[in-house]
Amino acid sequence: MRALRRSPKAEMPAKGRADPAPSRLKYRLQRWMLTPGVRSGLRYGLPLVAVLTGIGGYFADQTRRDAVVAQFQALRDDFEQRPEFMVNVMAIDGADKTVAADIRDVLSLDLPISSFDLNLEALRDRIVDLDPVKTAAVRIRPGGILQVDVEERTPAVVWRTREGLELLDDSGIHVAELGHRGLHPNLPLVAGAGADSVVPEALRLMRAARPLGKRLRGLVRVGERRWDVVLDRGQRVMLPEEAPVAALERMLAVDQVKDLLERDVAVVDMRLASRMTVRMSDAALTDWWRIKELNSSGFSR
Numbered sequence: 126m127r128a129l130r131r132s133p134k135a136e137m138p139a140k141g142r143a144d145p146a147p148s149r150l151k152y153r154l155q156r157w158m159l160t161p162g163v164r165s166g167l168r169y170g171l172p173l174v175a176v177l178t179g180i181g182g183y184f185a186d187q188t189r190r191d192a193v194v195a196q197f198q199a200l201r202d203d204f205e206q207r208p209e210f211m212v213n214v215m216a217i218d219g220a221d222k223t224v225a226a227d228i229r230d231v232l233s234l235d236l237p238i239s240s241f242d243l244n245l246e247a248l249r250d251r252i253v254d255l256d257p258v259k260t261a262a263v264r265i266r267p268g269g270i271l272q273v274d275v276e277e278r279t280p281a282v283v284w285r286t287r288e289g290l291e292l293l294d295d296s297g298i299h300v301a302e303l304g305h306r307g308l309h310p311n312l313p314l315v316a317g318a319g320a321d322s323v324v325p326e327a328l329r330l331m332r333a334a335r336p337l338g339k340r341l342r343g344l345v346r347v348g349e350r351r352w353d354v355v356l357d358r359g360q361r362v363m364l365p366e367e368a369p370v371a372a373l374e375r376m377l378a379v380d381q382v383k384d385l386l387e388r389d390v391a392v393v394d395m396r397l398a399s400r401m402t403v404r405m406s407d408a409a410l411t412d413w414w415r416i417k418e419l420n421s422s423g424f425s426r
Contacts, residue, residue: 205241212271213237219275224257228273231255240265256299282324283309285316285343297324317346326369330354333373340386351396360386363394372398 157163184190204210213236217225231251234243245263252261252273260276278300280292290303292312299321303309313331320327327344330352334341342355352369354362364372372395379401380386385393394402 205239208269210240211237211269212240212243212265213269215271215273216266217273217275220258220277224255224275224277227255227257228252228275234271236271237269243271257301259294280309280312282327283312283314284321285314286318291321293321293324295324295328297321313341314343315346316343317349319349320344320346327352329370330364330373333370333377336377336381337386356386360390361392363392363396365396365398368398376401 184193215229215232215234215236217228220228231254232248243265245265249261249263252258252263252275257277258275259278262274264272266272278294278298280300281295282293283303283306284291284293290306292300292303292309294300306314313327315324315327323346330344331341334354337356340356340358342357345353345355347353347363351366352364354364354373356362362373362376376385376393376395385403389405390403392404394404
């Protein structure tokens with residue numbers, strides 16, 4: 126059979142009709158527009174770019190920027206100055222009147238003040254910098270109250286220096302100046318350069334010296350390396366650098382047996398651990414030489 130063949134005229138589009146098939150470039154552009162990334166960019170990216178461009182154009186003017194900042198600052202100030210955020214009163218607990226007055230002076234707060242303008246950590250540091258204050262806690266209580274809880278340092282010893290008398294706590298930290306000894310007659314007295322750095326050791330010596338009672342006058346730091354125990358009647362016990370408490374306890378044991386300190390003794394030297402040296406007073410030494418001379422003259426006859 127003869128194959129049917131189309132006529133070339135039948136394959137050609139009718140004259141005046143457009144070809145519905147897209148061109149290659151148009152086809153690729155349509156496919157690219159259908160990808161998810163491009164569709165999201167057109168849906169969200171273009172509006173965002175338009176908004177940012179508008180905002181950027183608006184804030185390009187310095188006057189507009191200053192007006193917006195001023196308005197924002199005014200809103201912030203109005204919020205921070207609301208009554209519920211204002212601190213109207215400062216309460217101080219745990220401090221005496223003098224320390225409380227010092228705290229108020231060092232803080233120098235102009236009340237009422239917004240709580241947003243208070244740096245509680247900085248306030249606490251300024252309070253702790255005061256000599257009489259050991260620890261402090263600062264918080265804002267309901268009702269606009271700035272609460273300051275203070276723990277004061279407890280004076281443990283009186284330190285005599287060339288400048289005068291000072292109160293030290295049990296760790297040797299300065300507490301306050303002392304006008305005269307009579308203000309704290311029950312506190313032990315220490316003297317000498319460097320005594321403030323070894324207050325814990327001084328307190329241990331004071332506890333060991335309790336059997337001496339009221340005869341104990343104080344401790345003197347010698348050469349910033351050792352202690353002398355000062356008693357009434359001008360007596361003095363010289364302690365070693367190492368283990369001074371043990372040396373004092375040995376001397377007290379001898380005194381309990383032989384009444385050493387009741388004799389006419391000026392100095393008991395405990396600096397050598399293996400030997401105790403006793404120095405007589407000037408009056409006793411004079412009497413001793415006089416008796417010795419009398420005995421010598423009696424034998425010569």
